[in-house]
Amino acid sequence: MKKVLIVTYYWPPAGGPGVQRWLNFVKYLPDSEIQPVLYIPENPHYPILDHSLKEEVPDQLTIYRQPIWEPYQIASIFSKKKTKKISSGIVPSNNPSFLDKVFLWVRGNLFIPDARKYWIGPSVRVLTEILESEEIETVITTGPPHSLHLIGKRLKERTNIKWIADFRDPWTSIGYHKALRLTRQSQKKHKELEQEVLHSADQILVTSNTTKQEFEAITHKPVITITNGYDQAAEGKIIPDTHFTISHIGSLLSERNPYVLWKVLADLVSEEDEFAMDLRIKFTGVVSDEIVNDIQGFGLGSNLEVTGYLPHKEAVLSQRKSQILLLVEIDSEETRGIIPGKLFEYMAAQRPILAIGPKSWEAGSMVRESACGEVFTYNMEAELKTSLLKWYKAYKGNSLKLTSENMEQYSRKALTKKLAAYI
Incomplete structure (x- = not known):
């Protein structure tokens, strides 16, 4: 069975959409004769927790963990509420306070590409040994946080392993990027790092055809769209809300x-x-x-x-x-x-x-x-x-309902088969 290393920041007990994509890929990849090996932070700063998701992690999954230092721990001294909101992606748009502006400027300009950048160096050292001991043939990094792609880039430079970069969201064209109060130099640095990743990865995964077209305009590497999906269709009768x-x-x-x-x-x-x-x-x-x-x-x-x-x-x-x-x-x-x-x-x-x-x-x-x-x-x-x-x-009139069409292509099992074909 072929082994693939998946480097991700979000993993149960993290909640929210960032964890769902690879939690489900990991569950179904063994059906295609691919054995996933996971690498995650040991002490992450998750703004949303969902302990129930731990029940979906396969028992036989091999997981490596490495400590991470994140500056959100320092920022929370000044305002825990604002730190949690900004780390969750809640960016104030109307009349931001002085503290909002400071937090956003610091986040955007001092931590490039993001606040998880300090995990890159330690991870590369640890993973170089893991790749050899586990005889792993492929590495997949998934972002955001996009600093994880820099882990993949360095591993590629060190070992020449096959590297796939998975973009769950775009990088410099993401909606909130402009709100980070970036200096001209910081904007340039983000663009440079984005292009380095796109030019270095063997394959690039994206979740939309629009992002695929955007990336194809700046790299010659193959860009593949594999959307997110659903795990199981609705089963059994549910009585809708009375309101x-x-x-x-x-x-x-x-x-x-x-x-x-x-x-x-x-x-x-x-x-x-x-x-x-x-x-x-x-x-x-x-x-x-x-x-x-x-x-x-x-x-x-x-x-x-x-x-x-x-x-x-x-x-x-x-x-x-x-x-x-x-x-x-x-x-x-x-x-x-x-x-x-x-x-x-x-x-x-x-x-x-x-x-x-x-x-x-x-x-x-x-x-x-x-x-x-x-x-x-x-x-x-x-x-x-x-x-x-x-x-x-x-x-x-108790008649508000519909039946979606062509849904099967978005099932997690179907999407995982598509992913396995590219791995």
């Missing part, structure tokens, strides 16, 4: 604020007799204070429920029970290629998806092609209102 729930599962950043949705919902509350009693806006996960404040500003505070992070199994159940599932992306040219991992679990939940994002959004195209919902840009107020009213009337 007209519009649910968002996962982190909701300040810039992912569908202001048009809150306005439309406020209009419907004032125009439809029972809408105010029926409506529930449910957030599961870390949510920006700015978004909560905007919802309350529209008079929808009594319709809002914020439950915080739920264990993955409970989050999946919540998706299946919701009347409508909300998918949101930043309204920006740079985010057209972002495909949130939750999209595939939304598809599997068999509930209508309300997608709001930028023009020519790749995830929006997938929603349309799979017939699992409707897609809007941030300026489609009239169209959004018409669709919500249509869904609300279907809800009142």
Whole structure:
């Protein structure tokens, strides 16, 4: 059986989407005669924890751990709340405080490519020995954090091993990159490191065709799209929520604020007799204070429920029970290629998806092609209102449902077979 070393920062008990991709690849790679060997930090700073995910880690999996030092430990002395939010990806966009600005500047300019950079040197020394002792033929690094790709680059230089760089998100074109208050020199350094990785890796994995096209324009190395996916389709009958729930599962950043949705919902509350009693806006996960404040500003505070992070199994159940599932992306040219991992679990939940994002959004195209919902840009107020009213009337008649099409290609097992073919 061929061995492959996977270098990842996020691993159970880490929660959130960053852990799901490789947790599932690791489970199904042995079915294709590939034995994964894992390398993870021993003492990581995970902003979100989900201990239930440890149950999904295969018993026979070989895992190597190495201590890591992260500057978030120092930053938390000044503000634990702000440190946790920024390490979670919650970047304040409206009127950031002086401390916000300082934290973002430090994060963006002093820790390049990111705050996990101090794990690179120790990891390369340890992994050089592990590769030889385990007779491993291939290394896969997955980012963000993109500093892990520099581990792969150095191992490639030392041992000439086959190296695959997996980009779960883009690097310099990611939506929040501009918010890091980078100096011109820091921007240049990020670009240089990104190009070094893209030119050095034997193969590059990405999660969207937009990122594939972006990378193919700056490297001659093969770039392969393997999207995220869902582990199991919905099974068994679930009784939907009695309220007209519009649910968002996962982190909701300040810039992912569908202001048009809150306005439309406020209009419907004032125009439809029972809408105010029926409506529930449910957030599961870390949510920006700015978004909560905007919802309350529209008079929808009594319709809002914020439950915080739920264990993955409970989050999946919540998706299946919701009347409508909300998918949101930043309204920006740079985010057209972002495909949130939750999209595939939304598809599997068999509930209508309300997608709001930028023009020519790749995830929006997938929603349309799979017939699992409707897609809007941030300026489609009239169209959004018409669709919500249509869904609300279907809800009142107990007929709000759908059946997604062409889902099997996004199952974790099918995606792992595709990955195994490239390994």
